[in-house]
Amino acid sequence: MxxxxxxxxxxxxxxxxxxxxxxxxxxxxxxxxxxxxxxxxxxxxxxxxxxxxxxxxxxxxxxxxxxxxxxxxxxxxxxxxxxxxxxxxxRINPPTAHLLLRHAGVLPGDAIIQNGAGSVVAHWVRTFAARMDVKVVDVVGRPHPATPDALLDGDGLAERALAASGGRPVRAALDCVAGAATDRLASCLAPGGRLLLFGHLSGEPIQVRSQLLTGGGLSILGFSLRPAEEAMGVEGVHAMFAELAALHAADPxxxxxxxxxxxxxxxxxxxxxxxxxxxxxxxxxxx
Ligand SMILES: NC(=O)c1ccc[n+]([C@@H]2O[C@H](COP(=O)([O-])OP(=O)(O)OC[C@H]3O[C@@H](n4cnc5c(N)ncnc54)[C@H](OP(=O)(O)O)[C@@H]3O)[C@@H](O)[C@H]2O)c1
Incomplete structure (x- = not known):
């Protein structure tokens, strides 16, 4: 071609x-x-x-x-x-959001939390999560007009996230900031929850209190789109994009x-x- x-x-x-x-x-x-x-x-x-x-x-x-x-x-x-x-x-952000939700292992009725909530990836996470009845708690580094309900990252995030999740367990956290933000996001997770790290906007190495992993049973996984797609094979990738293209056609x-x-x-x-x-x-x- x-x-x-x-x-x-x-x-x-x-x-x-x-x-x-x-x-x-x-x-x-x-x-x-x-x-x-x-x-x-x-x-x-x-x-x-x-x-x-x-x-x-x-x-x-x-x-x-x-x-x-x-x-x-x-x-x-x-x-x-x-x-x-x-x-x-x-090409990148819709499949990233779609696969983040899949890798997060969330089910209808769950909540997830994501930082960098003013980003395009975060927009697609909200779009796809709504279709799955998964509540999204948004976190931003500074106020964004597009996400007026987002929580401001910082002290007491876990308590504020619990209130914002409406009583739903926060099963997964999507972290594209890293640094100290990872610890704050991990603190919001329900026991046994999963944090997916997929970006490095802070430029800092991740910091997490070890007790969150030992006592809280949390797991931290890295995510990258291209290796995730390689694992799906060519047919799996085309099937995913056919699904996404149908969504885009219905709601441009x-x-x-x-x-x-x-x-x-x-x-x-x-x-x-x-x-x-x-x-x-x-x-x-x-x-
Ligand atoms: N691993 C993968 O395969 C994969 C795939 C796609 C995207 N990503 C990553 O996902 C992230 C979002 O991508 P995108 O294309 O959706 O981004 P985007 O639309 O360009 O938006 C970036 C957002 O990040 C915020 N931000 C920047 N620096 C920050 C910081 N230090 N702390 C908190 N927030 C910060 C910005 O907020 P302000 O507007 O307030 O500055 C903005 O809302 C990026 O890190 C990207 O590399 C990873």
């Missing part, structure tokens, strides 16, 4: 890769770009289900470029009429966009993305 790339965001994974803090070694001969979307330009004779002009999202990395030549299994088809800007932001996402910058001005886009604040910075890959 030949794909004319359209849009690609500056994802936190891209910033980590640039700073040398990413969890995996990336090939030096490949462009950056953890996610992106484009239009089919041409198909090989073995491909029957896609035509030139169809909108596709790329599964692999290396998307900050104009054209890609890829096997069909590396692409996810999106419905006609879907917004290509939104499509470019659906409107993720906030801060700016769309031509790829020819990549340094400007990266600098803007580093400043934080609401909405993604994307590259227009046609310019």
């Amino acid at each position: 030949l794909v004319r790339m359209a849009y690609a965001p500056v994802n936190p994974a891209d910033l980590l890769a640039i700073e040398g803090g990413y969890s995996f070694d990336l090939p030096h001969d490949q462009p950056l770009g953890a996610e992106g979307a484009g239009l089919v330009e041409a198909v090989g004779e073995a491909v029957a289900d896609l035509r030139p002009g169809d909108l596709v999202m790329v599964l692999g990395r290396g998307n900050w470029c104009a054209m890609r030549l890829l096997p069909r299994r590396h692409l996810i088809a999106l419905p006609a009429g879907f917004d290509p800007v939104q499509a470019a932001m659906l 996402p409107s993720l906030p966009v801060r700016a769309i910058v031509p790829l020819s001005r990549a340094e400007e886009g990266i600098a803007l993305a580093r400043t934080g604040g609401g909405g993604r910075v994307l590259f227009d890959l046609t310019q």
Whole structure:
């Protein structure tokens, strides 16, 4: 499949890769770009289900470029009429939220707690948890207009989280901050609960009181999307994206966009993305 790339965001994974803090070694001969979307330009004779002009999202990395030549299994088809800007932001965060909930082992009637609640991953966690009747207790480092009910991280978080969970046991904690925040989040868990660490926004190593693990029976696990998907196999990944694509088609996402910058001005886009604040910075890959 030949794909004319359209849009690609500056994802936190891209910033980590640039700073040398990413969890995996990336090939030096490949462009950056953890996610992106484009239009089919041409198909090989073995491909029957896609035509030139169809909108596709790329599964692999290396998307900050104009054209890609890829096997069909590396692409996810999106419905006609879907917004290509939104499509470019659906590769990482929806499956991350979906698999975090699966790995967390939560059941209907449970509660979970998540920090970094103003993030896009946290948005998808709330969306998918609501469908499972799982209550989400949100925690933020500073107040966010999008999550007015979120708890402010800090002293007494466990007591405040208990009240916010409405009496439901907090079975799992989703931690993308690390550092001392991990201990505060772990303190909110019910006995035997599970903390999934999947980000490092504080830049600090995790800190946890050992008694939470011995007396409280808590477990701490690391989560990364790509290895989790590798364990699912190609068919499992495509089945998951088919499920997610159906949800997106029924309820089209409107993720906030801060700016769309031509790829020819990549340094400007990266600098803007580093400043934080609401909405993604994307590259227009046609310019
Ligand atoms: N392991 C994986 O496979 C995987 C996959 C996807 C994402 N992630 C991780 O998940 C996290 C969220 O990703 P995203 O794309 O959803 O992020 P995002 O939309 O760019 O949002 C980042 C959020 O983190 C908050 N934040 C930044 N520094 C913080 C700190 N020191 N303490 C508390 N909050 C802080 C920001 O709050 P302000 O707006 O107030 O600054 C913002 O709400 C990132 O760490 C990312 O690397 C991991």
